[in-house]
Amino acid sequence: MNEHILSLVVWIPIAAGALVLATGSDRNAALARWLALIGSLLGLIVAIPLATGFDTGTSAMQFVEKAAWIPAFNVNYHLGVDGISMPLVLLNSFTTVLVVIAGWQVIQDKVAQYMAAFLIMSGLINGAFAALDGILFYVFFEGMLIPLYLIVGVWGGPNRVYAAFKFFLYTLAGSLLMLVAFVYLYYQAGGSFDIQTWHRTPLGMTAQTLMFLAFLLAFGVKVPMWPVHTWLPDAHVEAPTGGSVVLAAITLKVGAYGFLRFMLPIVPDASRELAWLVIALSLIAVAYIGLVALAQSDMKKLIAYSSVAHMGFVTLGFFLFNELGWTGGLVQMVSHGFVSAALFLCIGVMYDRLHSRQIKDYGGLVNRMPVFAAFFMLFAMANAGLPATSGFVGEFMVIMAAAQVNFWYAFVAATTLITGAAYTLWMYKRVVFGKVVNPKVEAMTDLNGREWLLMAVLALCVLALGLYPKPLTDVMHVSVVDLLAHVAQTKLP
Amino acid sequence: MSLTSFAPALPEIFVLVMVSSILLIDAALGEKRRYVAYGLSLLTLIGAALLTLRDFSSMPVLTLGGLFVDDPLSDVLKLFLYLATAAVLVYSRDYLRQRGLYRGEFFVLALFALLGMMVMVSASHFLTLYLGLELLSLSLYAMVALQRDSSVATEAAMKYFVLGALASGMLLYGMSMIYGVTGSLSLGGIAQNLADGTDLRIPLVFGIVFIVAGLAFKLGAVPFHMWVPDVYHGAPTAMTLFIGSAPKIAAFAFVVRILGQGLESQVTEWRDMLVILAVLSMALGNFAAIAQSNLKRMFAYSTISHMGFMLLGILAGTQNGYGGAMFYVIVYALMSLGGFGMILLLSRAGFEADRLEDFKGLNRRNPWLAFVMLLLMFSMAGIPPTVGFYAKLAVLQAVVEIGYVWLAVAAVVFSLVGAFYYLRVVKLMYFDAPADAEPVAAAADTRLLMSANGLAVLALGILPQPLMAVCVQAIGASF
Secondary structure, eight states: OGGGHHHHHHHHHHHHHHHHHHTOSGGGHHHHHHHHHHHHHHHHHHHHHHHHTOOTTOOSOEEEEEEEEEGGGTEEEEEEEOTTTHHHHHHHHHHHHHHHHHTTTTOOSSHHHHHHHHHHHHHHHHHHHHBOBHHHHHHHHHHTHHHHHHHHHHHSOTTHHHHHHHHHHHHHHHHHHHHHHHHHHHHHTTSOOBHHHHHHOOOOHHHHHHHHHHHHHHHHHHTTOTTSOTHHHHHHHHSOHHHHHHIIIIIHHHHHHHIIIIIHHHSHHHHHHTHHHHHHHHHHHHHHHHHHHHTOSBHHHHHHHHHHHHHHHHHHHHTTOSHHHHHHHHHHHHHHHHHHHHHHHHHHHHHHHHOOOBGGGOOOHHHHOHHHHHHHHHHHHHHHTOTTSHHHHHHHHHHHHHHHHOHHHHHHHHHHHHHHHHHHHHHHHHHHSSOOOSHHHHTOOOOOHHHHHHHHHHHHHHHHHHHOOHHHHHHHHHHHHHHHHHHHSOOOO | OOGGGGGGGHHHHHHHHHHHHHHHHHHHHOGGGHHHHHHHHHHHHHHHHHHHHHTOOSSOEEETTTTEEEOHHHHHHHHHHHHHHHHHHHHHHHHHHHTTOOOHHHHHHHHHHHHHHHHHHHBOBHHHHHHHHHHHHHHHHHHHTTSTTOHHHHHHHHHHHHHHHHHHHHHHHHHHHHHHHHSOOBHHHHHHHHHTOOSOHHHHHHHHHHHHHHHHHHHTOTTSOTHHHHHHHHSOHHHHHHHHSHHHHHHHHHHIIIIIIISGGGHHHHHHHHHHHHHHHHHHHHHHHHTOOBHHHHHHHHHHHHHHHHHHHHHHOSHHHHHHHHHHHHHHHHHHHHHHHHHHHHOBTTBOOOBGGGGTTHHHHOHHHHHHHHHHHHHHHTOTTSHHHHHHHHHHHHHHHTTOHHHHHHHHHHHHHHHHHHHHHHHHHHHSOOSOOOOOOOOHHHHHHHHHHHHHHHHHHHOOHHHHHHHHHHHHHHO
């Protein structure tokens, strides 16, 4: 049992998804919902031993499983987690439960397909985080495009087709180049797709630079980094609430995770050499996209742009090459997972009642929905990086790390403390405070039990991580330190 | 020549005897009992498969004076030829019946074409290669023209015939030059002669150019692709289904036998030609497919690009490359059967479901068939976890192995372009409202076969090893 935890974490959601799909038409919608809930809870329960049984004293892969999968290519079914990927697997399994609950009443059309798509995607994402074989990773990494394409395209808003195509083709473009890099690495590593072998494979500077660019495109599109971020606002605006939550909380993390698992350890010399490029792009994302967010009139777009800015912190932290920066980036990833999920759920709550995402349609919400307004306040503060919320921890660590390297990096990054507060709180003010202008707002009701539960759980996570992040940083510590030491060594032959 | 020397060709002899009997029996039984011909044809395929399996050879056996070879490569490919032909018969039955094409000639021609392909796959001599090719081609010309009263089909058949004959001429011309250089028509003899070296370089290179051009015609590779869209579009869909599946497998064998076995030592000469063909095919096929509104034409252009991908494996000139190309072509036949089969399944009397808009809202009309089509489309686009991804991976690996990384990059860029039009089919099925409210009326056995076809694409994607191993071993034992 214990040696197959990761397989269970990957395959239980997928199997549950297939089962949900088998319930067929909307006549069995209730059955599909309950099956999906049970499947996602089961997926979370089997993931818990990963946290309880995790040894924080080593950077070696844990819960490893290995079996021959395609011997003709020397491809193995090789799973394992370390301090970097384990929290992400948990975050994903946890978010899946939230998404299933969030779509409980909202989705009335093709319920089984909706739930199944999320469950299958959850399993695939877990697989991507846990895969230690290049091809296995690629299969999970690409496979998740299929359910996400359908989620955006089938249940999305008016412009959904454009968003779905843009999202799919952008990500595919990056990952196909990465595939060529993988095949090249296979021969350089003497016929192996093993990621840990790749970490040790010496590579010349030209090869490293080309591969760096391939990885940058593949993962940069997914993160997404400026200037290839444009698919994200489109996809978010058109996706249903659950789709937005998964997109923001999880799929973006797969890109950032790719930097740590692939780019930095496999091509360390090129990464150091070209770090300025990533840092520049990250700072543009932080500073410029923050201003773009300020100008949005659509709440979902606003949060989408704020996601781009926040993920800029993650990539900035990674390319500072110090422990504070990496840990800060990773904490920021987890924190952003909670905060962005919560904010998209908040917008979902409002959208379900008023069917509008435009800021100008709201105003004076606090009169009708005081409980909701309180929760929304907390999450908005976390998004702005208020101390004692999870948003503060990661941003502060990255800014400190940047100050160690270069004052101006820290200076530009710190502008987010102003712009972030400005766009989030200004939106909050316009939506929640003031007089009720729109008569429809009069008719809005406060949170129901299901929504209250979602908000409360997320609020707890945001506060816990903000007040006491040590359990999370402890898990990461050894893995981060050892990986940094590895990246510091040259791989030039 | 003793009787035992015929033993390796037993499946071919069996098919020949059966197809001749079907011709007579069907003529005697008439229209009412056409199912006899149908059943007998399927029995023929099963019988041939059993004979092939019984005499499965683990190493090459040359027979009939060196004209014919029975090796693992031919045995494996023959099994897939039977499978593809059987699927064609099942998929197209109702379609042909509704259009008055359900005639004895169809079965006879299909089986003769199969016989031609079997000979091609097992040929080890220019003469047998050519005989097999012509038997296949003549049967296909007639099949396309079977719908006599359709001017589009007749036109397609005419084009197919004229251009096919031209290609055969080129091939023959090339073969005669190679014969002039080496003094041999058997592949083994040619390889032997060329390995010893020759000072007749110019006739040799000319011969190779003509042969490659002829092969490119038959494969439908750019710039020899002009016939493909018109024939695919003009022919009755059942015939397109046949042309698009099994003959591609035979064509693969044809190319690998001539280039890989006969002209093996000249790999540096023909590799560059194939690089050009492959890049042009992938580029034109994928870009032109975007502009199509007819699904059969779209698949025709997609075939062109897939053949370009398959050429990537062959041009590597390594065992890995041939194995990858073999895997690719088998997978392609599987996907192509599913794609055209779906058009047949959704068609009904007086209605051809061959336009893109006919797939609108399929997810509402029939979620299961939509899901199967989704798998097929993603597989053609090469997205994991479907088998199409491993096919692409196998050929990409082969070109990177010989150091052509730029070619691999070009290939993935074109496959990105290709992803667009496959995604569009998925978009029509899932995102749009149905334009056609008629329920899908297809017989239970065709539905079952279609489900198996779609699930095979997924199952082979999750566990590609068995098929991959078969291909690698077959190539390894035959070269």
